[in-house]
Amino acid sequence: MNEAWLNTRVLITGGLGFIGSNLARRLVGSGAQVTLVDSLIPEYGGNVRNIADIRDRVSVNLSDVRDRHGFRALVQGQQVLFNLAGQTSHQDSMNDPFTDLDINATSQLAILEACRSINPGIRIVFASTRQIYGRPDYLPVDEKHPVRPTDVNGINKMAGEWYHILYNNVYGIRACALRLSNTYGRGMRIKDARQTFLGIWIKHVLEGHPFSVWGGEQLRDFNHVDDVVDAMLLAAVDERAAGKVFNLGDSDIISLRSLADRLIKANGSGAYEIHAFPEERKRIDIGDYYADFSSFAALGWSPRVRLAEGLRDTLDYYRANLADYI
Secondary structure, eight states: OOGGGTTOEEEEETTTSHHHHHHHHHHHHTTOEEEEEEOOOGGGOOOGGGGTTTGGGSEEEEOOTTOHHHHHHHHTTOSEEEEOOOOOOHHHHHHSHHHHHIIIIIHHHHHHHHHHHHOTTOEEEEEEEGGGGOSOSSSSBOTTSOOOOSSHHHHHHHHHHHHHHHHHHHHOOEEEEEEEOEEESTTOOOSSSSSOHHHHHHHHHHHTOOEEEESSOOEEOEEEHHHHHHHHHHHHHOGGGTTOEEEOOOSOOEEHHHHHHHHHHHHTOOOEEEEOOOHHHHTTOOOSOOBOOHHHHTTTOOOOSOHHHHHHHHHHHHHHHGGGTO
């Protein structure tokens, strides 16, 4: 148990989702008083199965972050906010840009206004994304790289991120942002590719069906959810993080084709098919991406879970719980 969190009042938006539920599990194990907020909108990844083992140790509020009045009541008295709620599908953001704007930008401003009015002493960690960089000029990508998103989702996440930094700088609300790379692990959405392409790969390989790899040569880095939880907990308590944005990432750089091979090896069987990018995907694809995460590593974080281990752990989880996620 990490006694630094004992009896700390914590609010997690997107708390029934992939990262939020893993974070909640770690926090309740450290004695925190955790409230989870989730809309359970079917397309966005929340799943009550994610908290089955801790349901009696957390408070759950089924509400939408777009409900400004409701959120003002929720934020009162909280000491830390992990702000993870969001619309994550890049293609959905192009098909329905105004919903993406409402969730990833407008609602973020409303959350911060609620904190400023009711609870300015709260500490906030915002889950941002590497998508805001767009197509990299150089690799690895550091935080000084220009930001020029290739889709609506990236633009709105960028706005949400900078609202947090602005409120830190102007109003003194201690907030920081972590630009997540490709996060995977127990509790990720696997029924489709709305959250991550790796999810649908896992579903297909466990069902014995071939999965599709678009392109195949793009380079990526991946973080297991346990490492992302480590990063969020550190960002919440280290005063050096306030007002800053940090990349997360890993030094294990891999092509999508090689990742597919590793997944099949970890599973013991499987097959995939390489496909050319459809035009609507190609227009918003960022090409190769992997992060320079040395700025956050300077605070004491480093990824611990190696990709082969993480894939085995993830496959084991879904092999036992597949029916709850498809």
